[in-house]
Amino acid sequence: MKRxxxxxxxxxxxxxxxxxxxxxxxxxxxVGFIYVGPIGDGGWTYEHDKGRLAVEEAYGDKVExxxxxxxxxxxxxxxxxxxxxxxxxxxxxxxxFGYMDPTNAVAAKFPDVKFEHATGYKRETPNVSTYSARxxxxxxxxxxxxxxxxxxxxxxxxxxxPIPEVIRGINSAYIHAKKVNPDVEFNIIxxxxxxxxxxxxxxxxxxxxxxxxxxxxxxxxxxxQAAAQKAEGVxxxxxxxxxxxxxxxxxVSSIIDDWAPxxxxxxxxxxxxxxxxxxxxxxxxxxxxxxxxxSDAVPADVKAExxxxxxxxxxxxxxxxxxxxxxxxxxxxxxxxxxxxDFGDDGLAxxxxxxxxxxxxxxx
Amino acid sequence: MDLTSINPILLVASLMVAxxxxxxxxxxxxxxxxxxxxNLGVEGMMITGAxxxxxxxxxxxxxxxxxxxxxxxxxVLSLLFGVLTQYFLSNQVATGxxxxxxxxxxxxxxxxxxxxxxxxxxxxxxxxxxxxxPVLGPILFNHDIVxxxxxxxxxxxxxxxKFTRAGLVLRAVGENHDAAHALGYKVVKVRLMAITFGGACxxxxxxxxxxxxxxxxxxxxxxxxxxxxLAIVVFGAWRPFRVLLGAYLFGGVTVLQLNLQAAGVAIPVxxxxxxxxxxxxxxxxxxxxxxxxxALNAPACLGKLFHASS
Numbered sequence: 001m002k003r004x005x006x007x008x009x010x011x012x013x014x015x016x017x018x019x020x021x022x023x024x025x026x027x028x029x030x031v032g033f034i035y036v037g038p039i040g041d042g043g044w045t046y047e048h049d050k051g052r053l054a055v056e057e058a059y060g061d062k063v064e065x066x067x068x069x070x071x072x073x074x075x076x077x078x079x080x081x082x083x084x085x086x087x088x089x090x091x092x093x094x095x096x097f098g099y100m101d102p103t104n105a106v107a108a109k110f111p112d113v114k115f116e117h118a119t120g121y122k123r124e125t126p127n128v129s130t131y132s133a134r135x136x137x138x139x140x141x142x143x144x145x146x147x148x149x150x151x152x153x154x155x156x157x158x159x160x161x162p163i164p165e166v167i168r169g170i171n172s173a174y175i176h177a178k179k180v181n182p183d184v185e186f187n188i189i190x191x192x193x194x195x196x197x198x199x200x201x202x203x204x205x206x207x208x209x210x211x212x213x214x215x216x217x218x219x220x221x222x223x224x225q226a227a228a229q230k231a232e233g234v235x236x237x238x239x240x241x242x243x244x245x246x247x248x249x250x251x252v253s254s255i256i257d258d259w260a261p262x263x264x265x266x267x268x269x270x271x272x273x274x275x276x277x278x279x280x281x282x283x284x285x286x287x288x289x290x291x292x293x294x295s296d297a298v299p300a301d302v303k304a305e306x307x308x309x310x311x312x313x314x315x316x317x318x319x320x321x322x323x324x325x326x327x328x329x330x331x332x333x334x335x336x337x338x339x340x341x342d343f344g345d346d347g348l349a350x351x352x353x354x355x356x357x358x359x360x361x362x363x364x
Numbered sequence: 365m366d367l368t369s370i371n372p373i374l375l376v377a378s379l380m381v382a383x384x385x386x387x388x389x390x391x392x393x394x395x396x397x398x399x400x401x402x403n404l405g406v407e408g409m410m411i412t413g414a415x416x417x418x419x420x421x422x423x424x425x426x427x428x429x430x431x432x433x434x435x436x437x438x439x440v441l442s443l444l445f446g447v448l449t450q451y452f453l454s455n456q457v458a459t460g461x462x463x464x465x466x467x468x469x470x471x472x473x474x475x476x477x478x479x480x481x482x483x484x485x486x487x488x489x490x491x492x493x494x495x496x497x498p499v500l501g502p503i504l505f506n507h508d509i510v511x512x513x514x515x516x517x518x519x520x521x522x523x524x525x526k527f528t529r530a531g532l533v534l535r536a537v538g539e540n541h542d543a544a545h546a547l548g549y550k551v552v553k554v555r556l557m558a559i560t561f562g563g564a565c566x567x568x569x570x571x572x573x574x575x576x577x578x579x580x581x582x583x584x585x586x587x588x589x590x591x592x593x594l595a596i597v598v599f600g601a602w603r604p605f606r607v608l609l610g611a612y613l614f615g616g617v618t619v620l621q622l623n624l625q626a627a628g629v630a631i632p633v634x635x636x637x638x639x640x641x642x643x644x645x646x647x648x649x650x651x652x653x654x655x656x657x658x659a660l661n662a663p664a665c666l667g668k669l670f671h672a673s674s
Contacts (some may be wrong), residue, residue: 071584085407144529154369156626187369188628195578198573198587202382209374223578226482245482246537285491 011221030269033053033067034080036096036220038196043220044194044240044257045069048095048118051259058264062271073098081106085113092269094118096194097163100304114275118267121349131262132322134283135165136172136348137313138255139216140320141291141306142237143176145253146184148302149235153183156202156207158217158224159190162362164351166218171355172320173216176309178357186210188360197223200230202206208234215250225251230283235297253306254292255294261287281342281349285314321348324355374615376503380511383615384412384567385586388512389451390600390607391521392565397597398525399558400538400665403537404460405445406566407590408467413438414574415471418581419478420572424516427486429512431571436569441561443466446559450552453669464590472583486576501588504651508570511631515608518616534558539632541670551670602659610647611648617643626664628661 033052037045052065062144066089071080077099084092085106091114094103100120107115119132143268145226146155155177159166170188177184187210189203200219204227207215215236217224222243228234228250236246238254262280269275281286289311294303312318323334333355354362390407396403416437421430448454486508495505498580525531536544537554545551573589574581600606612656617640625633 040481042480044481085440100477138487187628189622189625196587197578197584198585201580202619202624203626205378206619207626209371210369210623210626221580221582222480222482223580226579276399337609363634364633 012208028064030089031065032092035069036072038069041220042222047241047257051263054260055263055267056098064200078102083109129278133288136168137283138289139169139172140176145180147177150214152213155210155214156212157188158203160219168351172230195220201226201227207364223326230364241336245360248295249296252297253294328354369627379616379619382619383574383611384511384514386593386611388569389566390596390654392562393597396558398538399534399555400663402456402667405463408464409438409441409563409566410570410590411471412441412467416476417571418574420485420558425484433568434571435564437562442559446556459549475581483575483579510644518608541665547617
């Protein structure tokens with residue numbers, strides 16, 4: 001037998017012996033993650049990375065994970081995702097809205113690699129899935145607590161980009177704050193970034209100086225929490241992660257994204273070959289959105305109401321967008337008792353309007 | 365839209381805070397340029413100072429020690445520039461740009477373990493009685509110590525440059541290094557000292573961002589403040605008090621645009637975000653249009669290489 005055929009036989013035997021081996025012979029499932037911020041941001045990316053570690057823990061040496069931090073959204077992301085696919089990743093999670101088009105573009109070039117895009121809606125090839133969480137359910141609870149606790153009736157909101165996910169959050173928080181406090185006003189600053197502590201801190205300071213005593217943020221760093229701590233008598237909510245190091249004040253509660261179960265299930269599906277293109281959008285009920293411990297700074301009755309709302313949202317008996325709700329221009333969006341649809345015209349997935357009562361305009 | 369919700373007193377107070385890192389970096393660069401050296405590495409020195417100060421403050425628990433370390437870090441980096449340009453006669457523009465890129469990379473390497481950590485708080489220096497004065501109290505007498513230090517540094521720089529022998533020597537070196545050399549002044553030594561001073565000031569400015577204003581460490585957190593400081597030196601026509609004015613103007617527009625947005629002014633956000641930079645450019649153009657007035661005041665040997673043999 002020639003030396004070359006001995007080698008070939010050996011490789012064939014090895015491939016047979018290792019179950020679940022891939023076409024090119026590698027045995028471990030390689031899982032890639034593209035992050036928009038650093039894993040130490042204490043918010044959004046930190047939680048995604050916790051999901052990555054959970055995958056490692058669940059499958060031990062059957063998986064290998066790789067990640068890249070602080071990948072800018074847009075064209076540069078395409079390069080980073082392509083690089084990861086070329087390195088032999090079997091499944092790649094791209095964890096920010098701005099990676100939507102780059103993810104689909106790269107997916108078209110690598111039909112054997114599975115792609116999972118967070119918070120987007122485009123699935124152009126059968127190897128792309130999308131997943132997101134119903135953060136707006138958490139926003140409803142935030143809005144309730146904020147409306148009850150504000151003394152100045154001014155709530156500051158640090159928004160990132162004018163995309164449906166962020167607008168849903170503003171609407172949900174506003175509706176529920178207004179419900180318990182008709183005098184409440186929302187001041188919104190668009191930071192045009194997911195992660196820029198200096199800018200987020202300045203925005204929080206500007207809002208506080210204008211009399212806001214509640215700061216809601218849809219950006220990823222803990223800088224607004226630090227700014228609120230400097231000014232006394234201001235409350236905040238942890239965003240994407242618990243941000244518990246700022247409890248009990250200024251952080252009185254939080255919205256926590258728990259990606260671990262989803263990541264484990266999807267990587268498992270790749271391993272046993274059952275992976276399919278899906279669209280997942282889970283909320284409090286499925287455990288993808290968790291509400292961080294409500295601190296003692298919140299009055300007991302408000303805390304009880306908030307927890308009751310959380311339970312109602314979880315078991316589906318209450319929908320965060322339940323009519324009557326008008327759009328900002330006064331036209332009817334949801335009739336009495338009607339709940340919002342996920343998709344279609346005026347659906348939640350593509351929400352691009354404010355509800356009645358908000359005074360600002362959405363930048364375009 | 366509700367402009368009454370903007371409190372002018374708080375606006376001025378936060379303008380002073382927003383301008384402080386730029387004042388520190390700009391006054392340092394002013395001294396460097398007065399000695400005839402153009403150091404474009406301000407951004408790199410600032411961000412290196414930001415991480416040096418942050419790391420030491422976190423490890424030691426003392427923000428003051430952090431500021432000292434930041435000044436030291438900025439100074440060490442600037443000495444690299446000094447040695448390259450003064451002894452090896454490398455091109456100042458290229459070396460300065462290289463220093464900025466090097467500083468950005470070095471700082472993110474050094475900062476690996478410090479992302480998401482909270483630094484110890486820098487205390488406010490509340491002056492009793494004075495801080496209770498209406499209007500003036502919150503504006504002038506209710507800041508942290510670095511804000512006062514930056515103001516004192518501007519006054520001190522002005523006084524030293526104008527009234528002392530050391531200031532005269534520094535200016536002589538910047539205006540005509542051959543003549544200064546002929547008179548027996550050590551041109552390279554004077555310039556190295558000025559460069560070190562500039563580095564230390566830029567480092568302090570960076571640490572003010574990471575320890576007081578944000579306070580957190582993130583890669584690239586200076587976000588162009590060093591370049592603004594460079595522009596403001598030209599804007600201020602190499603005069604300390606004009607530099608102070610320029611920094612306040614820039615800080616003011618930065619703070620004002622966020623306040624206008626929060627107050628719901630119906631100007632597209634993008635215009636507000638670019639306004640600080642636009643206004644800086646506009647003023648630069650106006651300043652330098654008056655028959656090359658600004659150019660006249662520029663140190664004559666700015667950016668020129670010096671070798672004792674020439």
